[in-house]
Every structure is written in structure tokens, then in C-alpha cells.
């Protein structure tokens with residue numbers, strides 16, 4: 059079987075994935091990108107348009123953690139003779155968060171280049187929420203961009219734009235736009251291009267589907283009328299990957315009610331890099347930066363070199379991530395212990411028989 063890789067490149071296929079294929083796999087399996095997920099049903103594209111696929115029972119059995127299951131944007135391998143996913147290729151990047159109601163990591167979108175964080179100028183700017191999204195982007199090591207929608211409904215977007223810019227890393231940018239009408243394709247051109255993938259994230263009703271429609275130039279995604287309370291109606295119910303005319307891919311993630319941080323400290327450390335570097339000088343490695351002796355952050359606060367706001371945000375997000383890491387680690391150990399016990403019992407039984 060020969061694979062036409064020129065059909066896969068516009069979907070984001072590149073050397074990172076190519077290098078992972080063995081000769082045997084090249085001969086017998088077909089790569090495809092996951093372009094939609096609805097529970098256990100996967101929409102995939104192997105270069106010739108959308109298909110529906112399921113996950114092989116063996117894969118399901120071997121990969122029990124939610125984050126190991128294919129997510130939107132993943133590159134998977136299909137069996138030669140049926141639309142069955144038998145493997146998922148190592149990801150270039152992964153946007154993940156803590157699953158609601160647990161400390162398990164949940165994959166949101168894979169193999170992303172840019173996280174487009176969307177926030178509406180019709181609601182009060184929530185710096186804390188933005189910082190959470192920025193931590194998700196830092197964790198995945200993807201460039202964050204902020205689109206402030208509904209500029210047409212806001213008398214003066216400038217103060218919010220300034221407040222957002224203060225939180226952003228240098229390579230990032232913020233724009234205030236009227237999502238239905240502004241020329242977004244031209245605005246985002248520096249971050250778009252063949253094989254690049256952008257994921258949209260933001261609360262329900264902020265205008266993510268409107269942005270996708272604007273970029274696609276058609277009504278591909280249904281948009282709902284927002285409730286008066288600016289809370290949104292969760293019109294988008296599943297995640298979809300849409301291909302743009304210029305060769306980029308864009309993923310619309312349904313509005314997140316909760317942006318829980320995934321169980322790893324890397325995101326907070328990367329996003330608050332300068333604060334983190336200061337914290338490396340604290341006397342205790344597990345310093346909470348509150349009342350401990352020898353705390354470098356408290357000292358910087360006293361000297362006026364660190365703002366109280368930044369210190370508070372850093373401490374809160376770090377404490378949350380450390381908590382998630384420890385709960386997740388405990389669960390993992392419990393699971394591996396019970397697996398070991400089960401295996402031991404099985405072996406004993408087999409011996410007896």
C-alpha cells in the first residue's frame with residue numbers, strides 16, 4: 059500500500075510524524091488526522107476527506123488514561139482494511155487541562171502551533187481566567203494570541219488591551235475585533251500558513267464559532283444568539299478541525315466552564331518565568347512563598363521588585379498545580395498497585411491450575 063504524503067501535508071503532516079513510522083507500518087497502516095471527536099466516535103481525514111473511525115479494542119485496553127486516548131488534532135494510524143485506529147503518534151504539543159471533578163489530565167487539542175484565547179469585551183475582563191489560559195499555552199509550549207471580540211459593543215477597548223498585553227509573553231499579541239466583520243484572515247496571517255494549526259479557546263458565547271466562520275468565509279459552524287447575561291449558551295458541543303483556504307487548520311473547542319490546570323508544574327513555571335527564577339532562590343524547595351524564612355519572593359515584594367498581584371497569582375496557580383500533581387501521583391500509584399495485585403493473583407491462580 060502506498061501513502062500519498064502530499065495529501066497529508068496540508069493537514070499538518072511533517073517530519074516529526076514521518077520519523078515515527080516504521081517500515082512495517084508504512085507498508086500496512088494509513089496515517090490520518092483526527093478532525094472531530096464525539097465520545098468514542100472519531101472523525102478522521104486521511105487526505106481524501108472526512109471518515110468515521112473507531113478505536114481498536116487492543117488500544118483501548120492498553121491505554122487506560124484519558125490523556126492517552128486520541129484527541130482532536132492527533133495523528134493516528136488506521137488499520138489497512140478498516141477505519142479502526144490502532145496507534146496514536148507522539149504529539150508535537152498538547153493543550154490539556156484537569157478533568158472537571160478529578161485531578162486527571164484531559165487532552166483538549168493536540169499538535170497545535172498557536173492557542174487563540176478569545177474573550178468578549180462585553181463582559182468584565184477577568185485577568186485570572188486569562189492567566190489560566192496562558193498557563194495552558196505555556197505548558198504546551200505553544201504561542202498564545204488573544205482576540206478580544208465584541209469591540210463594536212465596547213466604548214473603549216484600549217484599557218483592556220493594555221491590561222491583557224501586560225500578561226502576555228513577548229512573542230504574543232492581542233487584538234480587539236468585531237468578530238463577524240473584521241478581516242481576521244489578514245490580521246492573523248503572520249501566525250497562519252500551510253500545515254499550521256490554531257486552536258480557539260474561551261468561555262461559551264465569546265465568539266469562537268463566529269471567528270471560525272469569518273476565517274472560513276461561510277457559515278460552517280452554527281452560531282447562537284448570546285443570552286443577555288453574557289454567559290453564552292454552549293452552542294458548540296463537539297470539537298472540530300476545519301481547514302482554511304490558505305492551508306492552515308483551525309480547531310474550535312467548546313466553551314470551557316472551568317479551566318482547571320493539568321497536573322504538571324511546568325505551565326506555571328514557564329508562564330511566570332521571572333517569578334519562578336526568583337523562587338529558585340527560596341531557602342526551601344517546596345516554599346509556599348507565604349511566611350517561610352528565606353523566601354526570595356517575600357524579599358522581592360518588600361524591595362518593591364515584585365508586584366503583590368503577580369505574587370498572589372503565581373502562588374495561587376502554583377498551589378493549585380502542586381495539589382493536582384500530588385493527587386494525580388497518588389491515584390497513579392494506587393492504580394499501579396492494584397494492577398500489580400491483580401497480576402500477582404492471576405499468576406498464583408494459573409500456577410495452582
Ligand SMILES: Nc1nc2c(ncn2[C@@H]2O[C@H](COP(=O)(O)OP(=O)(O)OP(=O)(O)O)[C@@H](O)[C@H]2O)c(=O)[nH]1
Nearest residue numbers: 208236237262263264265266267268292293294313
Ligand atoms: N456584536 C458582536 N457580536 C458578536 C461578536 N462575536 C460574536 N458575536 C455574537 O455572539 C454570539 C455568540 O457567538 P459564538 O461565535 O456562537 O460564540 P462561541 O464562543 O462559539 O460559543 P460556544 O459555541 O457556546 O462556545 C453570536 O450571536 C455572535 O453573533 C462581535 O465581535 N461583535
Ligand SMILES: [Zn+2]
Nearest residue numbers: 340345347353
Ligand atoms: Zn518562597
